[in-house]
Amino acid sequence: GIFFFRNRHALGVSVMHHYTTFSTSLTQFLLSRYFAFCALFVFLFLVIATYNRDYVDSMPPDRDLSKEIEEYAEVCGSLTSDLEGTGPERFWIYFVTPTYVRPQQIPELIRLSHTLKLAKNVHWIVAEDSTSCSPQTAEVLRRSGMPYTHLISPMPAYFERFLRKPKGVSGRRAALQWLRHHLKDLDSQRAGILYFGDDDNTFDLKLFSELRKTMSVSMFPVGLVGDYGISSPVVKDGRVVDFLDSWADSRKFLVDMAGFAVATDFLMSRPSAIMPYLPGHEEDRFLQSLDIELEDILPLADNCTQVYVWHTKTLERDRGVIQHPKGWRTLDTNLGSLYEVARYLGLSDVNASR
Amino acid sequence: GIFFFRNRHALGVSVMHHYTTFSTSLTQFLLSRYFAFCALFVFLFLVIATYNRDYVDSMPPDRDLSKEIEEYAEVCGSLTSDLEGTGPERFWIYFVTPTYVRPQQIPELIRLSHTLKLAKNVHWIVAEDSTSCSPQTAEVLRRSGMPYTHLISPMPAYFERFLRKPKGVSGRRAALQWLRHHLKDLDSQRAGILYFGDDDNTFDLKLFSELRKTMSVSMFPVGLVGDYGISSPVVKDGRVVDFLDSWADSRKFLVDMAGFAVATDFLMSRPSAIMPYLPGHEEDRFLQSLDIELEDILPLADNCTQVYVWHTKTLERDRGVIQHPKGWRTLDTNLGSLYEVARYLGLSDVNASR
Structure with missing residues (x-):
């Protein structure tokens, strides 16, 4: 070309x-x-x-916005279980993963489930940007054998018009809503840690023991972010004093979605805290809505000198189109069933001309 | 544009x-x-x-080639352990992963290690395209707690001149060489299964129990491959009769690197079997060198109607360049140590003008 x-x-x-x-x-x-x-x-x-x-700049404040745009969320399924082990670090990490249907979705969720299973005492909240519960996602969650909540929460149609769409926000908002509701029912609100982990990121098992140290809000370095290749708080004398991040814009907290965690009791003490539909500013505005200052942030990962989470991205590809091979019939070979599975998994369409 | x-x-x-x-x-x-x-x-x-x-077409046959080009391999480290569990499926899967230094390498290896750890009784052979043993890779392997062999085997300089380079082949050849040597020392040569799994692919845990059924050579579908979005044998009456794959070229076995496995006793019965340096033809020529026909192939994954492995690809990115923030010194903040770690992990360089 x-x-x-x-x-x-x-x-x-x-x-x-x-x-x-x-x-x-x-x-x-x-x-x-x-x-x-x-x-x-x-x-x-x-x-x-x-x-x-x-x-x-001039989008209406969040509470008014919720009247203007219709938000919809639904619980597709949920599985709870007892906490494993003993000791003071025996509580749940609520791991929030927004996701959407694409050919890579199922493998992404499967390999993330392996990490979360090893991490132990993780309650996985998977929120799909969809109007219907995906049976494929439900199957991954069920098969993982771990506690989970499967939500759907489509991005409101209002945002379709924008070039840069607030991806995953409706899912995270639904997860926050579910979590607040869930925590109200529990005996103790000091029930765990909230963490936002996308389905294509990579998490070292060491991250999870760090997350459990979170008191109100904690932060730590994230690899493979921005032009610097890394995003991290600047820590001096054990306190967060600034941020190292290649993209500032008008943000107060220059932090990646995977670079912070919130204790659930602290979250419950901030009933109006919410994530707005502002692409690139979701983390910052959510943290600002928690009404915190730099001195409230606990630096983790050895005072922010270790990398335990990476913003890996998986190459997107379109669904394939299978050309049925001449000489074989779908009924007396594996091809009929295989085509069904490939369609079910969102991998391929089959050329109708067969 | x-x-x-x-x-x-x-x-x-x-x-x-x-x-x-x-x-x-x-x-x-x-x-x-x-x-x-x-x-x-x-x-x-x-x-x-x-x-x-x-x-x-006119590259010299493999054995002559090995005289013309210098191949070099070295064992950086190895850890063996006893097999877990009981039962007839209690043997090793030798999982061969070629890899190379890049910003995504360490997270890739970490998340793959989580899958392999859950799969149990996997001996991970990681072969780096490098002239020196990478301490970062060694650390991932050591921390995984699983049996492993860490090899280095750089691509011979001869292939640098070609537009399409035979990536990972020198690593797989070194792994084969190590495996043959290792198996000779074992009491029983029916010691396991050989499988080639790249560091960015995704493996369902069900794959591993399927692999253990391999008698001589087995095959199964791989998702996210080629224009069809899937690659699989065509199976009729329980036998492999053809292949469904969008790329044929002159190949006999149209199969992805992640789409087959070989029993180690069968491998040992074919002492001249080797993978040649032929981009795109590695799988086919290796299988041909095993001297097999279609009827020797055992179709797995429910007669090749299920997808348990995906050819996911991780987006490549360059190392970042950190601009040191004004107002903070590297010595009395976390930045000095963080820069060292970012360099060590291959994530970032630091702008010298600080």
Whole structure:
């Protein structure tokens, strides 16, 4: 593709060069047309920039927003069990994972379930951006054998219009809502730790013992984030004093979604704390809504000198399209069942022309 | 980008249209120049195609090759332990993972170690494409608590010249060499199963109980492979009769690296079996070197109707470059130690201008 583009470019320059010797007025016409195009792009850019800026700055405050947009959440299934082991660190980590249907979804959830199973005493809250409970996700959760809550909470249609969509926010909001409700029913509200862990990130088992030290809010380094390749609080004399993160914008807490945890009793003491639908600012605004200052943050992972979580990303790919091989029938081979499974797992469609 | 391309295109057509009315000879010149470009590209394409074809077809046979190129392998460390559990399926799965240094490497190995730990009775052979033993990889292996062998085996310099390099082959060859040596020392050569599992793929725990059924060679579906989104044998009446895979080329066995397993006693009965340095053809040629036919293959995963392994790929990214924040010193904050760890883990470099 790029070669033909260059080819065309050379051709264009050559034409322009010779052409000016024949007709200046036509050149001017061409130039004006060129400028018209440029002007159009500048105009479009300004429209888009204004449109998005408006969205971030003048969006109604969160409580009013909830009246304007319809939020919907549902519990698909839940499994609780008794805590394992003994000792003071015997409480739940509520691990919140927003997810959505895509060809990579099921393997992502499966390999994350392996980590969480080894971590022990993790209650996995999986919230799907969907209007219906996915049986594939339910199966992964059931098979994991660990305590879980399966939620659905689609992104409100209001946000479809924006270029940069607040991904996973509706899921995390539903998880917060479920957690508050769940904790109210428990005897002790000092019941655990809230942590947001996406389905493609990577978690060292050491992270989980660190998380259990959280008193109100804790923070720690995250690898593979931004231009620095790492995001972390700056810690001096055992206290968080600043942040090392390549992207500041107007944020107060420069922290990745996977870089902090909140004790559930502290969360319950902040009944209005909520995550807003603001792409890139979800962490910061959620932490601000907890009404904390830098001195309230407990630095973990050896005073923020170790990396126990990585913002790995899995390559997205489209569903495949299977071309049925000639000479074999779906009924007397494995192909019929295999096509069904490939469809069920969201891996492939089958070419209808078979 | 695409908009400017269209812009230029419209401009070119407009110029061409008016131009023909002025000078036909110049148009011919332009056209001939255009054809010259085309001819150049066709020529380049033929050169590249010939170059690569030559490489695949006329490369010396494997044993001669080993005299021409220098192969080097070394054992960095190894840990063995007793088999867990009881029953007839109590033997080792030798899980071969080639790997190389990159920012994602350590998290990849960590999360794979979680799966392998749960799978039980897995001996993890990790072979690095490197001339020196990486202490970071050694640490992951040691901390996993599972039996492992840590190898290094750099790709021979001979292959650096090729556009499409045989990635991971030197590691798998070293692993095969180590395994043959290791099995010779054991009392029973029916000691386990050989499986090639890359560090970014995803493995359901069900895969491992399937692998243990392998008699000589077994095969099963792999998700997220090729244009079909899946690769699998075609099974009729319990026998492998063909393959469903979007990429055929001249391969006999259309199977992904993660889509087959070999019993170690069968491997030992084929002393000349080896994986050649042929990008895209490694699996096929290795299986051919085992001297098997379709009827020797045992279809697993419910007669190849279930997906227990996925060819997930992790997004590659460059090392970050940390800009040291003004106002903080590395010595009296966490930053000095954190920079060291970020460098050690291959996540980031630090801007020298601090």
